[in-house]
Amino acid sequence: MSTVPELRITLDGSERAVAAGSTAGEALGADGRTVIAARVGGELRDLAYELRDGDVVEPVEIGSDDGRAIMRHSAAHVMAQAVQELFPEAKLGIGPPVENGFYYDFDVESPFTPDDLKRVEKRMREIVKQGQRFSRRVVSDDEAREELAGEPYKLELIGLKGGSGEVADAAEGADVEVGGGELTIYDNLDAKSGEPCWKDLCRGPHLPTTRVIPAFKLMRSGGAYWRGSEKNPQLQRIYGTAWESREKQDEYLKFLEEAEKRDHRRLGAELDLFSFPKEIGSGLAVFHPKGGVVRKVMEEYSRRRHEESGYEFVNTPHITKGTLYEVSGHLGWYKDDMFPPMEVDGGDYYLKPMNCPMHNLIFGARGRSYRELPLRLFEFGSVYRFEKSGVVHGLTRVRGMTQDDAHIYCTREQMVGELKSLLTFVLDLLRDYGLNEFYLELSTRDDSDKFIGTQEDWDEATAALQEAADESGLDLVADPGGAAFYGPKISVQAKDAIGRTWQLSTIQVDFNQPKRFELEYQAADGTRQQPVMIHRALFGSIERFFGVLLEHYAGAMPPWLAPVQAVGIPIGEAHVPHLERVAEALRAKGIRVEVDASADRMQKKIRNAQKQKVPYMLLAGDDDVAKDAVSFRYRGGEQRNGIPIGEAVDEIVKAVEARIQV
Structure with a gap:
């Protein structure tokens, strides 16, 4: 009766023996849900990776940075499978994980519509529930070309792979497909029959099964040039996000909602701060x-x-002879990021991309001690x-x-x-x-x-x-x-x-x-x-x-930076002169103030000031005029009534000088 040879591996900081042929998952006792991959000798590996004598094995949990990246990469594969099932003519680009999510590029006849994304997401959920198994196999370049003969972009990536496995002049994210020294294909296998459902050229690693994708959502689609060059075909890119729990995903989606509210482009238009005219x-x-x-x-x-x-x-100045940037080295190292030259007096002039060479000329204009x-x-x-x-x-x-x-x-x-x-x-x-x-x-x-x-x-x-x-x-x-x-x-x-x-x-x-x-x-x-x-x-x-x-600041700039620091809001037309006098006192102290003398009702004037995120609203009615005072309404909604004008002016001036937030 023969004995099974053992491997000596390092696990959790201590050396132990495991049976020959053991996988990383078996050695770690991984359930494939919390621990979803392994780091072996510093390299990320599937749990199915067969260990060798002396390997150092560490668990990779789904909520770690590496674990999330693996999960999102697997979600990208599920999305690509769903797209090709629904759109059989779609050709595959690349599909890497990115910060907070993943994407995949496709060559399709027409751009994806919102309804298309709903269909793809529905099919993805079905694939996830099926528990298809991710299975890795090594292939030669010729074998990969034969299997992926109908995928022109994959064939191009195979051709870019050097002898060391490095990818020359490829698209960002392409290393997840053909980097790493050997070509591998991942099959999505049916959970019951073990038959392949879909495959992709990929370096991996991946989750054990599609079921280990707890929460995902497709976000949007848009155009993206193949390998990032405008000379190449424009593909359609679908972006998604995936998380280790629905709670984490909900947190992220709420964060995106808040970020959308704070988008400076939208605020710039709403607050009338800046624009980008097409004519310019x-x-x-x-x-x-x-x-x-x-x-x-x-x-x-x-x-x-x-x-x-x-x-x-x-x-x-804004422009200079090109020779200045030859001396500085920028024409040799930075030219692609500079605007093209304009010919003036028989020589090339450039819009300056930085100020430092001109400052050097100022230093060198005379002797320095x-x-x-x-x-x-x-x-x-x-x-x-x-x-x-x-x-x-x-x-x-x-x-x-x-x-x-x-x-x-x-x-x-x-x-x-x-x-x-x-x-x-x-x-x-x-x-x-x-x-x-x-x-x-x-x-x-x-x-x-x-x-x-x-x-x-x-x-x-x-x-x-x-x-x-x-x-x-x-x-x-x-x-x-x-x-x-x-x-x-x-x-x-x-x-x-x-x-x-x-x-x-x-x-x-x-x-x-x-x-x-x-x-x-x-x-x-x-x-x-x-x-x-x-x-x-x-x-x-x-x-x-x-x-x-x-x-x-979500557009609510602190008083010292606010374009309008205070606005006077009269209850009726008769109260406008009183607020104009308050405004004069504020302007004398350098405060940017307006008086809303429009025909709008007071409540609308308050709403307008709130929409413009004005820090201070100064309201005035008959009682305020009689007491030589104003009612103070703050941006947050708090209100103080009957504040003497001098006290109101001092409060605003002090807040501006102290650069505080209200």
Whole structure:
């Protein structure tokens, strides 16, 4: 009688024996519902993965980040199966998991309608209930081509796979299909007969069965170019979301409802703040009077804080000869994101995509001494970037923007101290605008060839940023390979009122541009030294920061930023002169105030002011006129009656000066 050989595996931190041929699921004792996959030797695997001697096995739970991604990837397969059953002519693109959901691209004759999505979702629910089993098998390139002969986009992906399994020049998300060194196909097998119901080229891993998709919903559909290129066919993309429980999905859908209410594009139109006229072009905003007021206040406060911190203001033109960006390196590294050149006087001129090369010219316009350093140059500079039409999004992704751009020139000895004080300045100013939750991201170089400069300079710059970040006490997240081509950077990530994260300020250390522009200063010992250059955009851009604040406050800007800070609402026409006198007193204190003298009834005037999210409503009737007072109505609905005019004016002025929220 022979004995079954055993495997020695590492599980839960301790080594134990399992029978030869055991799967990851058997070793973990997984039920396939809570623990839905395994991490083996650092790689995500199906529970059906057959273990080898010495494997290190860890459970992957459905509610973890990895577990959710696997579940959403499986939901994408279920959706694709449902689509091809309902629309047999549909050809498959790719179907990866994404943050909070999944999508799949299809080549179909006509765009999907809302009714089509309902049919697809209904069929998906039937497939989920059937409990079809996900089954992985390895195939050769030729076998994959033969099995998927009717899927032209899959054949194209197979052709892009290199010998190492890496995918060359493919669509985002394609690595879930053909990455990983070997080709695999996943079959959806009937729960009873074991016969294949559907198959897809896929790297995996997947859930044990379709039943382990507790909650999902199809969200919308839209066009998407194959492999992200406008030169390729436009496919139809269906987006969905999937969660480990209905409760989690309900939370997410409520979050989306709240985010929709806060969408700055909708608020911009409702509050008459800005617009994007088609006659001007995509990604180019115009600010209306009320939006102009908010922008002006934002800029004025920022200017004052910069003046107090020793910055000097400069101004540079919107276009320049192309040779400037040859010197800076941007034409070699950034040209695809720049608008095409215009020919002027026999040479190429470009709309400037950034201000730093021009600030370098200001530094180099005359000799500099170490006594002038650190030299902090600041500009509200308009720049232009040729964002692809598919990523342009309201004010948060535009083609024309105004950056609150600063460049600090300092000695190497001053660098660490300057970075520390700069990060403190940035965080304090963001807090003044009402953002209080932050973490930092440190973007560094990787081994690719998209970076310039010596490794020694990069190491020194990265260490300086690390030290400044550590002193801030904020959480720091690594971002390998995310640096600009000329130097590492810290990005300030801010959370808004509903928990979303926005990348705002960036601080970058640059040894390379000073070298390329041959910038120098005279040191204390008389030698000529190269300064360190620190790039810093505090808001990122005025436009983007405007959009972020609008969503953070859901349009109800704090009094100091509100376009109209107070509105006088008379009960009758006879009370208008009294409120005009109150308005004069407020204007004398710098308050932006209006009096609604329209023929509308008082209740409608109140509703209009509430819709415009005005912080203070000052009501007046006969008693208020007699007492030289007003009735105070706050944006939240609270009301105080009979407030003397002087007291009312003082309250509003103090709230504005203190930058409080009401």
